[in-house]
Amino acid sequence: xxxxTLNGETRSVDTDPETPAxxxxxxxxxxxxxxxxxxxxxxxxxxIHVNGRAQRSCTTPIASLEGAMVTTIEGLRSADGSLHxxxxxxxxxxxxxxxxxxxxxxxxxxxxxxVNPNPTDAxxxxxxRGNICRCGMYGRIRSAxxxxxxxxxxxxxxxxxxx
Amino acid sequence: MGKWTRRAVxxxxxxxxxxxxxxxxxxxxxxxxxxxxxxxxxxxxLLHIFLKIDSDNRATAILPHSEMGQGAQTALTQMLAEExxxxxxxxxxxxxxxxxxxxxxxxxxxYLFKGVEFPDAIVPTVDGLVMKLADSMGMQVTGGSMSxxxxxxYCVRAAGASVREMLVKTAAKGWGVPAREIRTEKSKLxxxxxxxxxxxxxxxxxxxxxxPSSTPKLKKTSEFSVMGQSKQRLDxxxxxxxxxxFAMDVKRPGMLYAAVRRSPVFGGSLRRIDDREAxxxxxxxxxxxxxxxxxxxxxxxxxxSDSVAVVADSYWxxxxxxxxxxxxxxxxxKDTVSSSSIFEQFDRDIAAATDRQTDVALGDAxxxxxxxxxxxxxxxxxxxxxxxxxxxxxxxxxxxxxxAEIWIGCQNPLxxxxxxxxxxxxxxxxxxxxxxxxxxxxxRKSNADYGVQxxxxxxxxxxxxxxxxxxxxDIRQDFYRPAVQSRFKAGLDNSGKLVAWHNTYVDKRDxxxxxxxxxxxxxxxxxxxxxxxxxxxxxxRSVDHSQHGFFTESFVDEVAHAAGKDPYxxxxxxxxxxxxxxxxxxxxxxxxxxxxxxDAGRGRGISLQESFGSVxxxxxxVTVSGGKTWVDRVVAVIDxxxxxxxxxxxxxxxxxxxxGLTAAMYxxxxxxxxxxxxxxxxxxxxxRMHDAPVIETHIINSGADIGGAGEPGTPGVxxxxxxxxxxxxxxxxxxxxxxxxxxxxxxxxxxxxxxxxH
Numbered sequence: 026x027x028x029x030t031l032n033g034e035t036r037s038v039d040t041d042p043e044t045p046a047x048x049x050x051x052x053x054x055x056x057x058x059x060x061x062x063x064x065x066x067x068x069x070x071x072x073i074h075v076n077g078r079a080q081r082s083c084t085t086p087i088a089s090l091e092g093a094m095v096t097t098i099e100g101l102r103s104a105d106g107s108l109h110x111x112x113x114x115x116x117x118x119x120x121x122x123x124x125x126x127x128x129x130x131x132x133x134x135x136x137x138x139x140v141n142p143n144p145t146d147a148x149x150x151x152x153x154r155g156n157i158c159r160c161g162m163y164g165r166i167r168s169a170x171x172x173x174x175x176x177x178x179x180x181x182x183x184x185x186x187x188x
Numbered sequence: 189m190g191k192w193t194r195r196a197v198x199x200x201x202x203x204x205x206x207x208x209x210x211x212x213x214x215x216x217x218x219x220x221x222x223x224x225x226x227x228x229x230x231x232x233x234l235l236h237i238f239l240k241i242d243s244d245n246r247a248t249a250i251l252p253h254s255e256m257g258q259g260a261q262t263a264l265t266q267m268l269a270e271e272x273x274x275x276x277x278x279x280x281x282x283x284x285x286x287x288x289x290x291x292x293x294x295x296x297x298x299y300l301f302k303g304v305e306f307p308d309a310i311v312p313t314v315d316g317l318v319m320k321l322a323d324s325m326g327m328q329v330t331g332g333s334m335s336x337x338x339x340x341x342y343c344v345r346a347a348g349a350s351v352r353e354m355l356v357k358t359a360a361k362g363w364g365v366p367a368r369e370i371r372t373e374k375s376k377l378x379x380x381x382x383x384x385x386x387x388x389x390x391x392x393x394x395x396x397x398x399x400p401s402s403t404p405k406l407k408k409t410s411e412f413s414v415m416g417q418s419k420q421r422l423d424x425x426x427x428x429x430x431x432x433x434f435a436m437d438v439k440r441p442g443m444l445y446a447a448v449r450r451s452p453v454f455g456g457s458l459r460r461i462d463d464r465e466a467x468x469x470x471x472x473x474x475x476x477x478x479x480x481x482x483x484x485x486x487x488x489x490x491x492x493s494d495s496v497a498v499v500a501d502s503y504w505x506x507x508x509x510x511x512x513x514x515x516x517x518x519x520x521x522k523d524t525v526s527s528s529s530i531f532e533q534f535d536r537d538i539a540a541a542t543d544r545q546t547d548v549a550l551g552d553a554x555x556x557x558x559x560x561x562x563x564x565x566x567x568x569x570x571x572x573x574x575x576x577x578x579x580x581x582x583x584x585x586x587x588x589x590x591x592a593e594i595w596i597g598c599q600n601p602l603x604x605x606x607x608x609x610x611x612x613x614x615x616x617x618x619x620x621x622x623x624x625x626x627x628x629x630x631x632r633k634s635n636a637d638y639g640v641q642x643x644x645x646x647x648x649x650x651x652x653x654x655x656x657x658x659x660x661x662d663i664r665q666d667f668y669r670p671a672v673q674s675r676f677k678a679g680l681d682n683s684g685k686l687v688a689w690h691n692t693y694v695d696k697r698d699x700x701x702x703x704x705x706x707x708x709x710x711x712x713x714x715x716x717x718x719x720x721x722x723x724x725x726x727x728x729r730s731v732d733h734s735q736h737g738f739f740t741e742s743f744v745d746e747v748a749h750a751a752g753k754d755p756y757x758x759x760x761x762x763x764x765x766x767x768x769x770x771x772x773x774x775x776x777x778x779x780x781x782x783x784x785x786x787d788a789g790r791g792r793g794i795s796l797q798e799s800f801g802s803v804x805x806x807x808x809x810v811t812v813s814g815g816k817t818w819v820d821r822v823v824a825v826i827d828x829x830x831x832x833x834x835x836x837x838x839x840x841x842x843x844x845x846x847x848g849l850t851a852a853m854y855x856x857x858x859x860x861x862x863x864x865x866x867x868x869x870x871x872x873x874x875x876r877m878h879d880a881p882v883i884e885t886h887i888i889n890s891g892a893d894i895g896g897a898g899e900p901g902t903p904g905v906x907x908x909x910x911x912x913x914x915x916x917x918x919x920x921x922x923x924x925x926x927x928x929x930x931x932x933x934x935x936x937x938x939x940x941x942x943x944x945x946h
Contacts, residue, residue: 041470041505048504052445057437058430060627062578063659064507067869070578098430112428119420119835122843123257124427125434125578125627150878157869159578159628160257161846162839163880 029090031056032100042088047071049087050097058098058128062157069156072129073097079136081155098128101135111135114169122160130156134170143174239268239347245375245389247274249344252284252328253335254599255423256577256629258840258898260335262421263833267340270414271348271407274388275374281422286328286601286621328602331634331727332699333800333896336832341894349404351395355388358395409830409891416889418835423625435624436582438595440652443584444473445503446645447510448655450495450665453519453862454722458494462514466498469512471505474498476648481640483607490667490724492637497645503656522722523862527671530721530859531569534673534694537719541692544715547703551711553679556688560679564750568676568739569923572857573669573728574864576872579627580657583642587612587650592619592643597626599634607636608643630847631727635667660867667726668857670695674703674739679711684751686744686762687711693739694719699799702732705740706769706798707762723859729847730899733799737903738852738910738924741795745911746920755911756782756794768890769796769803772825776805779886780823789813790820791916795908801895802828804841808881808908812916815932819849819881819909827888828895837897838885844901845883850875852906856925 028037031054038049045064050056050073059082062070066081073082074096101109108116111134121127130153137144137152144152149170158166241247249268255261265281268274352372359377360367363384371378378385409416426432451457463475475498482491496515500506557563584595592612598604605621612619626633642655657665672695679688688711693703696716703714728734748758756777763770773796777783786792789811796805809821824841831837854873858865866872910921913931921929930937 040502044502044504048502052502055439056430057433057439060434060579061436061503061656062580063869065659065868065870067659068578102429108429115428116420116424119424119839121257121421121424121427122259122839123255123578123626123628124423124432125625127427128430131428153877155876157578157874157876159576159630159847159850159874161843161850161875161880163846163875163877164842164883165839166877 027087027091029093029095031095032097038087040087042086044087045083046073046085046087046090046095047082050082056097056099060125060128062126062129066155067157068126069129069133070126072132072156074132074136077136077139079133079152096132098132101131109135110173111138111169114172117172118165118169120162120165120169122162126156126158126160130158130166134166138170138173144170239272239351241351241388241392243389245278245387247272247279247375247388249279249281249347250284251281251339251344253330253339254283254597254601254623254626254629256330256597256599256626256633257843258335259421259423259833259836260330260340260898261423262419263336263836264340264344265422266414266417266419266832267336267344268348270412271345271404272352273372273374274348275376276414276419278375283623284328286605286623328600329634330599330629331631333802333899337801337894337896340832345406346404349406350401353401353404354395354398355391357398358391359386362391362394415832416830416834418833421836432625434579434627435584435595435597436579436654436656438584438624438654440584440586443652443654444499444501444649445506446476446497446499446642446653446655447503447506447658448478448495448497448641448645448661449510449513449515450661451493451517451519452664452864453517453522454493454724455491455522456493456517456519458496458515459518460516461496465514466509466512469500469505469509471501472498472509473500474649475513476645478641478644481607481611481637483610483636483640490635490637490726492635492640492665492724495641497641497655499645499649499653503654507658519862525722525862526860527571527858530671530723531673533721534671534719537694537717538673538675538692541717544692544717545696546713546715547700548712548714550709550713551688553688553690553711553713556711557677557679557690559681560688561682562680562750564676564678564680564747566676566743566746566922568674568742570669570672570735570738571855571924572671572723572859572864573734573851573855574663574666574857574866574872575628575630575632575726575728576663576869576874577626577628577630577632580659580662581633581638582654582656583639584652584654585639585642585646586652587643587647590614590618592647594619594621594639594643595624596621596639596642597624597629597633598636598639599626599629599631600636604636604639608639611640612643612647630729631731632666634727659869663857663866663868663872664864667724669728669734670697670723670725671721672735674735676739676743678743678747680747680751684753686747686751689714691715691740692717693736697725697732698727699732702736702799703740705744706766706796707744707759708765709762722862729844730799730902733797733899733903734848734851737795737797737799738906741797741904741907742910742920742922745793745907745914749914754783759794759796768827768892769798771890772796772803772805772827772888775886775888776807776823776825779825779884780807780809782807789916791912791914793908793911793913793915795904795911797900797904799896799900799903800898801893802826802897802900803895804900804904806845806904806908808905808912810909810912810916812913812931814936815930817853817909817913817926817931818879819853822849822881822883822905822908823886824883824901825886825888826897826900827890827892828897828900829892830889830894831887831897832894834887837887840897841885841901842883844899845905846875846880848902848905849881849909852909852924853879853926856928
């Protein structure tokens with residue numbers, strides 16, 4: 026039995042302790058916003074927050090979450106139900122295409138901004154390089170992160186800059 | 189903005205009830221019907237699109253195209269709203285069900301309507317393709333960058349316009365006023381003289397009694413107020429909070445999970461399986477062997493080999509048990525094939541030129557080559573490519589003795605439904621297919637193999653089953669952009685002018701015009717030879733353009749340099765009689781500040797490619813250092829005739845560029861012992877945040893027929909990149925991907941420096 030806090034609620038699951046958290050969250054806890062992309066922590070589609078840090082749920086054994094604070098894309102909204110600033114920026118910048126990787130992209134970006142409210146391009150490169158977007162919306166993701174960060178650096182440079 | 193959700197679509201099913209429904213024929217003179225289904229007559233007269241207006245005055249477009257990232261559903265809704273004079277806040281869309289009434293005949297017709305002028309020699313091939321598509325009653329395809337330019341232009345706009353006419357006619361009768369005195373605006377009818385007005389909904393039921401016109405009056409570009417606006421995509425809100433439902437998010441009561449492995453060597457069959465260990469594993473329900481399947485795909489037939497599936501009460505357990513199976517395959521003698529043996533075969537077949545088929549023959553090449561001052565030859569090669577959609581192929585199936593229900597994300601719902609029914613031994617009517625958002629498609633999800641597998645597994649175990657491909661299975665069991673070799677010979681006259689162009693390549697698919705060049709070269713001989721391999725073919729974003737764009741635009745660059753000319757000016761000189769292409773080329777050069785000096789180690793390359801009705805010019809800037817290529821900047825110009833949703837077109841170009849860049853830099857599916865060697869993003873990587881360039885996209889609305897946007901951004905990436913690398917290093921990339929090329933300078937590759945860089 027593993028007990029942890031998921032999006033603010035205490036949840037207990039009884040399953041093989043080695044089961045990756047991804048499948049427990051999707052199959053047993055019915056939260057399908059977290060996506061399966063590779064199962065090997067190579068693409069970031071399954072990114073969740075564990076105690077505030079971005080983590081790939083596809084290689085996170087469920088037992089390792091004992092007592093942890095876990096957040097999925099479904100829990101990214103504010104307590105009052107309004108969108109996280111990044112979610113709104115994702116809409117403003119028209120980031121998603123197929124949208125499949127975007128839960129993971131948003132969770133990685135949110136974890137970055139939580140510890141680094143004004144990331145440089147190099148910071149964004151580092152925090153986001155584990156998240157593949159096959160629709161290739163990297164420029165828009167960068168713009169959306171910077172929209173929230175409100176970085177004057179971005180405006181001064183006149184657009185998304187490569188790191 | 190409508191409260192559109194995927195679930196609402198699925199639960200709504202086929203449109204019915206009290207709404208006004210209208211169908212519009214794509215062919216003048218076709219009878220139209222006011223019911224949800226139209227019976228196709230004589231294999232040709234299909235009805236395409238429906239529109240309903242509910243009692244709350246909300247209009248709903250039912251669109252026969254699926255969503256895999258391209259955003260066409262929003263653009264199509266804009267086209268409908270424009271002609272209907274609908275209030276943008278009172279219109280929404282749903283995806284059409286997988287029913288014959290929504291078969292997408294326009295996909296094929298689009299080629300003809302577009303009015304592309306092909307060289308006479310290939311017209312029969314073009315006609316053949318269109319007829320093939322037209323004859324395929326089961327087509328409901330999303331692909332070929334056709335949604336806007338075919339369905340949108342010839343079906344959706346007409347649907348909106350004819351419904352508007354019907355509403356005006358009905359209101360005129362109801363109010364006893366001349367129809368010409370009625371105007372429409374934001375989903376309302378107005379008779380200004382009498383001060384009367386009414387919502388569309390008020391007259392919708394009565395208007396539904398009128399037979400819609402198949403030739404309604406469409407608006408002129410100057411009258412557009414919705415088309416041409418960058419409306420926000422209607423599907424995006426659900427894609428930022430985890431509520432968008434992809435096929436893998438479907439859950440059925442009592443559902444089991446399946447993992448699958450198909451014969452790694454293509455064409456292999458199952459010889460022996462030892463599943464004792466797997467069956468004994470916790471949670472494992474069954475091990476199912478599946479026969480290979482065969483079906484007509486988007487641009488030809490495909491076949492899929494035998495496979496084995498493990499069914500368990502969780503996907504992770506199924507996947508774990510799959511790896512515990514001991515399977516022996518009969519590889520049918522294909523396990524000696526490798527990428528190198530395949531390219532050796534291409535080399536031989538091109539040299540032999542047996543049964544060479546001609547695409548273009550202009551002038552007498554042999555004579556011109558004899559007189560040429562300079563003759564250039566080169567061989568270009570591209571490897572196989574997988575699609576690697578973020579969402580691996582998956583499907584959920586529930587199959588009883590006489591009925592089947594499938595939940596899937598695919599590019600051809602009706603075609604999938606038919607294939608699955610055939611494999612289950614059922615009538616099409618006994619199979620229901622629910623199509624979902626695709627987490628990427630790029631052509632992969634136009635082949636029904638994964639849907640067939642899910643259905644057969646569910647049939648075998650008698651319970652609902654969700655089949656999910658592992659990433660390894662996705663990469664090893666794709667339908668691949670083919671490996672291709674292309675041999676060139678160019679002749680230049682005394683002034684450096686390109687006077688002869690000879691080209692022989694292997695593996696011709698679609699579109700037929702892909703290997704053609706737009707330049708004024710008086711003597712041309714372009715043709716192809718067959719050189720079949722056992723590796724399954726798949727349509728891959730931009731299909732044949734993906735390789736020929738690289739081949740022709742790189743070789744033209746070589747020719748320009750050999751002539752001692754600037755590659756941009758050299759192209760421009762040969763496009764004097766092609767104002768549309770010339771305008772794109774000039775614009776991209778200007779936007780990129782072509783010709784301005786760059787630092788040492790940096791380079792700039794240009795490309796121009798017309799595909800899917802659109803023209804795209806690209807200039808790429810690179811830095812090459814320590815043998816590593818960094819793409820700094822991509823400037824793109826697209827002329828898609830008219831951009832219905834400018835930001836959507838830009839997004840598609842950005843996407844096409846990154847997709848093409850991933851392939852050009854890293855894409856390398858290799859064959860070893862008859863099977864694909866790669867298995868994950870570790871050895872089949874993608875462009876990521878840190879190596880994604882800045883992309884600047886500019887749009888030209890030339891007024892040409894509307895072209896596609898999903899694919900045209902892709903073909904020009906590799907040549908612009910290779911040309912930029914040549915500019916930076918003097919090294920010509922003739923084989924992709926770039927990562928395999930040694931781009932170190934002499935000093936960088938000397939032993940001491942090599943040691944330092946490690």
